[in-house]
Amino acid sequence: MPLTLADCIARDGGNASLRGLRERFAPGAPDTLYFDANSIGPMPADAPARMQAVLQQGWAEARRRGWNELDWLEQPAKLGAAIAPVIGAQAEDVRVADSxxxxxYKLLRFALALQAPRRVIVVQRDVFPSNRYAAEGIAQAGGAELRFLDDIAALPAALAPGDVAVVALSHVDYRDSTRLDMASANAQVRAAGALSLWDLSHSAGAVAIALRGTDSDLAVGCGYKYLCGGPGAPAFLYVHPRHAEGAWPAVCGWMGHADTFAFEPDYRPAPGPDRFLVGTPPVLAQAAFAAAAAVWREVDPQALDAQHRSLGDTLIQLLDEQCAGFGIELASPREHARRGGHVALRFAHAAPLAQALVHHGVVVSARKPEALRFAPHPLTATHEQLWTAVARLRDLLQREAWRDPRYQQASV
Ligand SMILES: Cc1ncc(COP(=O)(O)O)c(C=O)c1O
Structure with missing residues (x-):
């Protein structure tokens, strides 16, 4: 039996533990459905008030005293602790800072320092550009040798020479949303004496992640996507405690010094992951992120995961049932455990179709060459919204609206 609108509405009644959290977010523009949490997650409703408080009490009134009287310098650790459960880390092992x-870059260089004299970085060849660029930059400066990975199945061969220092893996592909098996990759990496560095940008805040449970060494990820930290929010980093004090950080700055305000001439690394802090934190951006952190403190990661699964599976079923025969096909894995934050479709005219959808109030994105990405946020999107979005998609496909010259210009 094909899914009906009533079925979708009924599915919105599930997942009691997340109910109520949706109201903690601002609704967005009228008649607009947002499936772009892989780009910028929804805004917690109290983010403006929190930012306003920093502007008034922190900037207008306290000014320099803000550093002493307010918790600006504690935020990298507080925000890290708030998001730690959803990435399966201990609160004290996560910091929010930088991009x-x-x-x-910082953790690749740190891994190389831990692993000397090993100097090989294994990095995916076809990955989010920055991941590869960071490794290339280190190699260009003479700090490492690169070994490119074309497929995760080739990991044993890449590790076989026994010279690998660190393997940098994107947990979820930013185009088709394929999710790697973290436990299996970590076991292979560990057996070869290497360290793992995961980019969790397209999974953190969408699905439950088990960094400690899978014995991951290092991880990074975006704060502005599913974690809802706000546009340009600082990112997070995770370092397993067995490594945190094993070497100096790659970028030594005063915020990572053992005694920041002693202004000592010599660098001494702070204990634990505080050493990975570098310079003055972005106080306003932290205030926005703190609004999301307050929500994350109440989220049960398993309930989040279940909701993500329900939304993704519903979307795929609706697409199967309503959009077959238009030359559009599922690019993401069907199995939830192998799928990351978004659901990607393959369509020859993905970019203009994404623009047509946006124009019709369905905010999605496209990535070269043919990926059309739907990224519903598990805390705010509803099954009913998915029904409406797929109905609009079907209508646009039927009318071949993607041919309209208005939708041919490139968009982010
Ligand atoms: C997988 C992945 N890694 C890294 C980044 C870039 O992060 P930043 O701009 O914070 O450096 C992105 C941005 O979309 C991404 O998708």
């Missing part, structure tokens, strides 16, 4: 690209 994902910078954290990727």
């Amino acid at each position: 994902t690209s910078i954290n990727q």
Whole structure:
């Protein structure tokens, strides 16, 4: 029996533990359905008030005293602790700071320092550009040798020479949303004496992740996507405690010094993961992220995972039933455990079709060459919205609306 609108509405009645959290987010523009959590997650409703408080009490009134009187310097650890459960980490092992690209660089270099004299970085050949660029930059400066991975099945061969320092893996492919098996990859990496560095940008805040449970070494990820930290939010980094004090950080700055305000001439790394902090934190951005952190403290990661699964499976079923025969096909794995945050479709005219959908109030994105990405946020999207979105998609496909010259210009 094909899914009906009533079935979708009924599915929205499930998952009691997340109920109520949806109301903690701002609704967005009227008549607009947002499936772009892989780009910028929804805004917690109290984010503006929190930012306003920092502007007024912190900037207008406290100014320099804000550093002493407010918790600005504690935020990297507080925000890290709030998101730790959803990535399966201990609260004290996560920090929120800098961007994902910078954290990727910092932890690649840190891994190389831990693993000397090994100097090989294994990195995916066809991956989110920054991941590869960071490794290439280190190699260009003479700090490492690169070995490219074309497929996860080739990991044993890449590790076989026994010279690998670190394997950098994107947990979820940013185009087709294929999710790697973290436990299996970590076991192979560990057996070869190497370290794992995961980019969790397309899974953190969407599905339950078990960094400690799978014995991952290092991880980074975006704060502005499913974690709802706000546009340009700082990223997170995770370092397994067995490594945190094993070497100096790659970028030594005063915020990572053992005694920041002693202004000592010599660098001494702070204990634990505080050493990975570098410079002055982005106080306003942290205030926005703190609104999301307050929500994350209440989220049961298993309930989040179940809701993500329900939304993704429903979307795939609706697409199967309503959009067959239009030259559009599922690009993501069907099995939830192998799928990351979004559901991707393959369509020859993905970019103009995405623009047509946006124009009709369904905010999705496209990535070269043919990926059309739907990323419902598990805390805010509903099954009913998916029904409406797929009905609009079907209508656009029937009318071949993607041919309209208005939709031919490139968009982010
Ligand atoms: C998988 C992945 N890694 C890294 C990044 C870049 O992160 P940042 O801009 O914070 O450096 C992105 C951005 O979309 C991404 O999708």
